[in-house]
Amino acid sequence: xxxxLLLIRVAVGGIVLAHGLQKTFGWWNGPGxxxxxxxxxxLGFRFLALMTLLLILAEDGGLxxxxxxxxxxxxxxxxxxxxxxxxxxHGKNGFWNGGGGFEFNLLLIGGxxxxxxxxxxxxxxxxxxxxxxxxxxxxxxxxxLVVGALSAVFIIxxxxxxxxxxxxxA
Numbered sequence: 001x002x003x004x005l006l007l008i009r010v011a012v013g014g015i016v017l018a019h020g021l022q023k024t025f026g027w028w029n030g031p032g033x034x035x036x037x038x039x040x041x042x043l044g045f046r047f048l049a050l051m052t053l054l055l056i057l058a059e060d061g062g063l064x065x066x067x068x069x070x071x072x073x074x075x076x077x078x079x080x081x082x083x084x085x086x087x088x089x090h091g092k093n094g095f096w097n098g099g100g101g102f103e104f105n106l107l108l109i110g111g112x113x114x115x116x117x118x119x120x121x122x123x124x125x126x127x128x129x130x131x132x133x134x135x136x137x138x139x140x141x142x143x144x145l146v147v148g149a150l151s152a153v154f155i156i157x158x159x160x161x162x163x164x165x166x167x168x169x170a
Contacts, residue, residue: 001121002122002123003123004121005115005118005119005120005121005123005124006068006121006122006124008114009065009066009115009120010066011111012062012066012078012108012115013063013065013067013078014066015108016059016078016081016108016112017060017061017062017063017066018062019059019062020059020060020061020062020063021060023035023036023055023059024056033056036056040055043089043160044160045159045160046160047159051159055081057077058080059077059078061073061074061077061078062078065112065115067125068120068121068126068127068132069124069125069126070135071115071119071120071132071136072135072136072140072143072144074112075112075115075144076116076144076147078109078112078148079109079112079113079144080148080149080151080155082106082108082112083109083148084155084156085102085105086105086106087152087153087156088156088160090102109145112144113145113148116136116140116141116144117137117138117140117141117142117144118136118141119135119137120136
């Protein structure tokens with residue numbers, strides 16, 4: 001079990017971190033902070049500097065998950081960012097990732113939530129610090145999922161500009 005949790009933590013955390021490093025440094029053909037700033041603006045977000053920072057921190061938080069450090073916080077950051085991605089970009093494209101859908105985002109949400117519920121496992125900083133028993137369990141997983149989804153709803157509804165009114169044909 002310990003090796004399986006390590007593998008899942010490193011895979012999910014590493015994938016999210018790689019996406020974060022595209023945004024942080026522009027690595028691997030990523031947009032870098034300026035590109036993220038402009039992209040978030042095109043999605044109608046307000047407070048662009050803050051939103052850029054939050055997105056970069058949330059995805060760079062994959063490092064926390066990979067190392068099993070502050071595991072519920074890392075999982076929450078991943079769940080919230082992926083719920084926002086579904087709500088703003090991928091949800092309208094349907095389920096399948098090949099069509100730009102939310103299949104991949106849902107897998108990251110499920111993995112992060114499962115790790116929050118199960119705990120980071122034996123090979124983690126949380127275990128080394130003696131925190132893992134207090135920072136895992138069913139309610140941690142439920143909390144991560146609920147708080148992440150509610151955070152995403154707040155971000156999408158309160159931190160975006162209202163769309164311009166649609167003109168109707170007369």
